[in-house]
Structure formats: C-alpha cells, structure tokens
Amino acid sequence: MSARIARSRTRLLLTAGTAALAAFSLTACGGSDEGVKTEGKAAASITSPAGDTGPRQVPAGAAGSEEADGQETGKRADGGERTNGGERADDAASGARKAATGGSRTSTEPVTCTPRNTRITVTEVSRPVNHLLLTATNTGTRPCFAYGAPFLRFDEGHAALPVVRDSVPQAVVTLEPGQSAYAGVGTYSPDGHEDGTARTLGVLFADRNGESTGTEVKLPLPGEGVTVNSGAQVTYWQSDLDDALAW
Structure with missing residues (x-):
C-alpha cells in the first residue's frame, strides 16, 4: 500500500515538473517574439525619429540634398542668366550709348x-x-x-x-x-x-x-x-x- 502511494507521488511530481517545464518553454518563446517586435520598433525609430513631422529617411534626405543643390545650382544659373542678361543689356545699353554718343559727336562736330x-x-x-x-x-x-x-x-x-x-x-x-x-x-x-x-x-x-x-x-x-x-x-x-x- 505504501509502495503504491510512493509511486503515485512520484508520477505527480514528474507530471508537475513536465507541466512547469512546458510553461517555462512557452514563456521563453513569448519573450523572444516580444523581443523581435521591440527590435523592429527600434529600427523604425532610426529611420523615422519620434516627433518628426515629415519623412526623414536617408534616401529622402539625400534626394532633398540633391534638390537643394539643384536649387542652389539653379540660383547660380539664374544668377548667371541674369548676369549674362545684364551684360547683354549693358552691352546693348553701351552700344546704344556709343551710338548715341557717336551721334552726339557727329551732331556737334563743327562743319x-x-x-x-x-x-x-x-x-x-x-x-x-x-x-x-x-x-x-x-x-x-x-x-x-x-x-x-x-x-x-x-x-x-x-x-x-x-x-x-x-x-x-x-x-x-x-x-x-x-x-x-x-x-x-x-x-x-x-x-x-x-x-x-x-x-x-x-x-x-x-x-x-x-x-x-x-x-x-x-x-x-x-x-x-x-x-x-x-x-x-x-x-x-x-x-x-x-x-x-x-x-
């Protein structure tokens, strides 16, 4: 009788241990999934910092930098165009002034x-x-x-x-x-x-x-x-x- 009781207790202890091990395994797996999700959030925070109101990803930033360079280049080009246009205008004005001056010299040269x-x-x-x-x-x-x-x-x-x-x-x-x-x-x-x-x-x-x-x-x-x-x-x-x- 006492021997059967001892075997029963042993089976109960083994069953309880198995259950505890299984529960521990499930808990460990759930913690691993949660850890992956946390890494995902951390990766997302690198490309899009909290509090940012617009896309700040590196590709977009690079594009924005190129656009800014393009705009700066455009400004220089515009400035160059304005300068060239100004030079052309100045040349035209200078030509007009020379023509006018030449006309003036012609009109005031004694005869x-x-x-x-x-x-x-x-x-x-x-x-x-x-x-x-x-x-x-x-x-x-x-x-x-x-x-x-x-x-x-x-x-x-x-x-x-x-x-x-x-x-x-x-x-x-x-x-x-x-x-x-x-x-x-x-x-x-x-x-x-x-x-x-x-x-x-x-x-x-x-x-x-x-x-x-x-x-x-x-x-x-x-x-x-x-x-x-x-x-x-x-x-x-x-x-x-x-x-x-x-x-």
Missing part, C-alpha cells in the same frame, strides 16, 4: 559755315564812314567754322574784293548755333578810282583750304545802292563786331 547753315545780312554803318557790316549767324544745329574771309563781289564783278591782311584773327572763328561772325566791308577809298554805284553784294564762304564753297548769296544793298570804287576791301571773319569795323 564749314555755308549759306545752308547760316543767315547772312548786310547793313550800312555810320562809323567808320563808307563801311558795311556783314553778319553771318549760325542757323544750324552744329557749330560751324567761318574760315578766312568771305569772297565778295559787287553786282556782277568778276574779281573778289581784296582782304585786309592785318585783320587775320588769332584762331578760326567758330560759331555755335545762334552765334554770329562779322566782317567789315570798306566800300570806298580816297585813293581808289572807278567810282560807281553797286546795288547787290555777292557773298561766298571759304572752306578750310581757302577755296570758295561754291554757293553764292546775293544780298541787296541798302537804299538806292552804295558808292564803291577800286579801294573797296573786306576783313577776315571776326567773332567781335568792333574788331570787324576796326579797319
């Missing part, structure tokens, strides 16, 4: 005074006696040079009046638009001869070589005409009226 760019008048003066005053006013848009002395002839005379050599100015007279040059015309000299009455005065300008410009202006003389003789003469162009009447 020869001629009847086309001047208005010529002749008036009789009281002093000195037997003198006329010839005035040439620049009516053009460019300055003009009044070279030498004007070529003058009374009526249909063939020879130009002699020039008073002592009246040569220190420099060529330059007329800005609106300015005038003057020449004194002596019509009569006591030492002259062949007195007569002239009713017109032909005027031609000289070029830089002292040659006639080829265009003559016929001016009517004051009153019924002017008494002239072979002593008539003309001064060089002067910038001052008094200088023109000094001879």
